Amino acid sequence: MGKTPPKFDPRMTPARPDLAAAWLKGEVEAARFVEGEKRILLGPFAALTRIPDASAPLDSMILYGEPFEVYEDKSGWVWGRSGVDGYVGYAPSAGFLPAAEVPEPTHKVIAATTHLYPEPKAKCYPLGALPRLARVAPTGRVENAFAEMADGLWIPQVHLAALDAWEPDYVLSAYGFLGAPYLWGGRTAAGVDCSGLAQMALAMAGMDAPRDSDLQEAALGRPLESGEKLRRGDLVFWPGHVGILTSPRGLIHANGHHMAVAAEPLRDAVDRIGAPRSYRRLPLRRRLTQD
Template sequence: MSALLDRRLTPVRPDLAAAHLRGLVDAPRFVEGRAMQVTEASAPLRRAPATDAPLETEALYGENVTVYDDGEEGWAWVQLERDGYVGYLPLIDLGPPAKPTHRVAALRTHVYPGPSIKLPPMMALSLGARATITRQERDFAVTADGRYLWARHLADAGSHEPDFVAVAEMFLHAPYLWGGRTSEGIDCSGLVQAGMTAAGVAAPRDSDMLEATLGEPVPLEAPLMRGDLVFWKGHVGVMRDEGTLLHANGWPMAVVSEPFAEARARIAASGGGEVTSVKRLAGL
């Protein structure tokens, strides 16, 4: 399926489409989007405008989105700037856009109403969240609206981590959550995407997208190495070394590190099939 026809990445519905798709898709109405930003620690992007609709992914604090419609009561139909995913976010979780200056580099960090770690936190931000910092006060970075973040948990927005696997390893033992992207819950492709985004790689959201777009094929019988991505149908993991796989999966319902041979045998025995490919990214 081409990206243009993929409902996950194409802002088109039976009743409207994004203006830039005019002439490419059929729609009764085309609209220009407007920029907004996520103002909650994380916001659920759902397939339909309902709290019980499937969770597709999550948008993190400070991420920019394009809103194409907010006519559904309490919901905005959006496209995420980070990876192009399309779906419905709670409108209450969005606010005016700003240009982030920093990213959260710790697995999780608290946001305080003032410059003291003894104050009750307002929220907790996960790795990869964005913040617009206007000044520093002692050990705290301060946002324009007076929120205080521990400065040593932040990095410049344009900086990159040298080892995407090391970033993914920070999530070890985090709970598994379908569609999750935070330390409170993350899925297999979200784990890989989190590491790669921190390393400056524009990684798509889902495992089939990752398999189709990233890296060069490696023969499965060849020696594997740290950073190799291993794919099954609907699943992805990353090698920590020649024989150890890191992945978020529904068997232990957590991010685990285990011998690749054991994981491969268990996945095959449980109906998950055989490995479909191994991909290696140059320079990572």
């Protein structure tokens, strides 16, 4: 079989020599084309990797309540495409349920992490936890400031917001991850990488962003003109790395030097990493309309 044409980025294209998404028929070569099945993850998160191997490097994560278009379910692994950012990969099949069997989520987690309680009592021992931006379906029942979920577990009501409630400032959202450990492919406060931090901070402000830094550089905002002054909220790109300016001279980013999300002077990062490849400007406000 021929290779996928160069115009199709393999990270975003559900196509293999033996199998591809039906919507790619006529665009790529594959032995078989199939319609995808929309599933929803009902687990805290699922690792997304390039091969179906638990020891494979982490490429990204699917979070609780996020959709995943499945094209193959085989030997304990699903292969498909994220319904959030289009990223393609393999994930353990446990926890992925057909969308028709899952209540439509109406809320999201806004705390760094929230716990799932068997009863609406803070002194109960929690049965699990969910990361920031997990999508949930409360029943509408509230007791002792806890909201009941569709599965009968309870979450502190203060940790939830409506899906369409956005943070007004993605720089402050990025600060919500400050100190989180660095994790290649991570998208949670328990572990996040540079592009994951940018993606999640922007998502909290209602802005969609691709998964990887090179894709973000190509798709987000506009390039700064020569001589244009830096300002808070600009994105700074190095080869394989991205950070968010907290001021014309300050930067917040998840990085391997600190092995954490750290805020530091931009000059320190430039001296350590080298000259940035580009700067891009985004609006410092949430998106008012959804595309």
